[in-house]
Amino acid sequence: MSIEDLYDDAARERIVAEPPKRVDAPVRLAFERDRARVVHAAASRRLAAKTQVVGPQTDDFVRNRLTHSLEVAQVARDLARALGTHPDLTETAALAHDMGHPPFGHNGERVLAELSAECGGFEGNAQTLRLLTRLESKTFDADGRSVGLNLTRATLDACTKYPWSRDAATGPHGVHADGTPRVVVKFGVYDDDRPVFDWLRSGVEGRRRCLEAQVMDLADDVAYSVHDVEDGIVAGRLDLTRLDRDALWETVRSWYLPGLDDDALDAALADLRSVASWPEAPYDGSRRSLAAIKNLTSDLIGRFCGSVQEATLAASDGASPVRHRADLVVPSRTEAEIGVLKGIAAHYVMQADDRVSLMQRQRELVSELVEGMWVRGVDALDPVFVDDWQHADDDAARRRVVIDQVASLTDASAIARHHSLVE
Template identity: 35%
Template sequence: MLAPYATIERESRGRLHAEDGSAHRSAFQRDRDRIIHCSAFRRLKHKTQVFVEHEGDYFRTRLTHSIEVAQVARTISRTLGLNEDLAEAVALAHDLGHPPFGHTGEDALAEVMAPYGGFDHNAQALKIVTDLEQHYAEWDGLNLTWETLEGIAKHNGPVSVQTDGDALPFALAEYDARHDLELDSHAGAEAQVAALADDIAYNNHDLHDGLRAGLFTAEDIIRLPIIGRCFAQVDRLWPGLDADRRRHEALRRVFGVMVEDVLQESRRLLREAQPGSAAEVRALGAPVIRFSPAMWADLKVIRAFLFANMYRHWTVRRMRRKAARVVRELFEDFMADPGMLPQDWSVAALEARSDTLRARIVADYIAGMTDRFAIEEHRALRGEMKRG
């Protein structure tokens, strides 16, 4: 039984290209399955979160992160009476547009694309599922439902008004012109769940990965809010527990605290707003799936610690500098000589009617690369990217 404010399949706005329904799966289950089976989803296996893909087998990749986000999204959605399948589909797709080398690669690609309309990973994810995945006989893209596309485009909030003064990302504007995603409103509650699930997952696994990498110790993070209480609880229950189990038990509790906070705060907001439909959720003008103010304040302290001790750690900064150079130089080389692209890509780039269109083709190609493939392409063109 779904809550009144959940997204109901029979009220879906459908797909850009009409299709017959399935006898065995809901429309949102089909969206989820198409995402899982697409090429871009498989490539997430070799795209980094914080560490470059070759730096260790135990660190999170975009693929493992997306699976974790989907798990959290299903838990929250089920508890709040939302549509689990839609939340899962958005969660699984939310990182499809990330280029190689995580946010470092995105920043580098945004820099070189600044004269050509910029680059945004959410917009790129939308382009992938509506255009670049070209496997079906009747259309380009995956032909996902309007609700899933809306969630991919604006799970972090409205995007038609850019607070930093930048123009609407090109890929979003291009698709919205032919299939209105109502970019000036918040998405439905399921997409909002996917966004919070993303926050929960990366806050937790960045702590795990930073500890595993030796960038900081358990004693360093015990003084942080939430985390200290969880370690103290584990120490009371299992005094003398070995370090690895102690860390795991504490961080799984941190995970649970974040999920429980979202559930309590979201229940409160939903009770106050009393939305009677998914459309009313969109019309509220503010998200209804949120952390409490106290939790948000604590998480900002944790993120500040991670920024100083993980994202800005000298070993991470060194590799990020090299990764950014790889992306910039690949872009420069392919723009200077599009004939070096694979045949289908080079034909399109050489026939492009403007530098902007050519740059977008080059950016699409680079954004689709995995970490290892980008390194190999750079090595072939410029020489080896040294490790370490």
């Protein structure tokens, strides 16, 4: 049985049925078509100018949201193939996973969540679903409503990292990079997008994520735990040969692993240091030093994915490794190692004084931009959002249009738009 045979007609169904392509066109399967649509989406291109950890204009080596998404996609595809789930489907979910991020990343997300509290809130993953099923322009239904990229049910389900609404979300925990408590709850659908969410989750009960979404989520964790550390090293912000253990563990626990004591964290760091390519000398900018970091990132990704692959296959009961028939198994030891790496980046890069100051100004800019557009109304909107504003039934719906507009901006275009509207 081929991998395609494991996915039934319901998994390949689209919101709007599409006729077969003309006979002289290249033959592409349903999930291959979905992948192409995400690759060519305008929201994907904008990721190239959106913050990952260090801003896109800071250095030509560090990652932006697009390069991060490409790396997540590679990790997800390789792990999916090893597990026997669909590589194209899983890769598409990885390519799309950050499409909903606003300018300035989680920092911008925080502001938009506060300013949209009365119209349904804001969350990057819920915004991704909105983009894929409404805001991106490709297909319209019989009533003239946009259905976005018209992706298959299985692909949309794989893109749903948090399959629940804001009302069903648990409270936020941990702190932001400036030490203030997190305020954004994690959820995957706004109330006015609930019909398409219910359609894509047809036949699924509860909050269980499909296997492909679980692989995408792990690939995201693996990629940014490793690559954010790499970016921090090259930017001169951290040195893996000189770590302040006590301060580091405080950050790791407050951000990622609140239940682990010093002994468990010491053990995780010792395991990481046992990797043969872990550096013994500080990074010096040479080609050999850069190659050493690349070897480390490769070894760590292989270590984490290999551990998960082994544990997942060992726990398999013979069920097909697709959609809701199987679950990913992440060993606690691997989870701790990933958490320690994320904590290193958080402590030495995200909490740096210069970055905290910059983040404060970014939040002020996004807030002023939203309020400026709200006051100006339709005159401040891009043409693609004008129709949404004109068809909005009330202030809450119009507020959502402004939020959609601001969320679509890149870091640079947000600054430029702010200058034209506010200054």
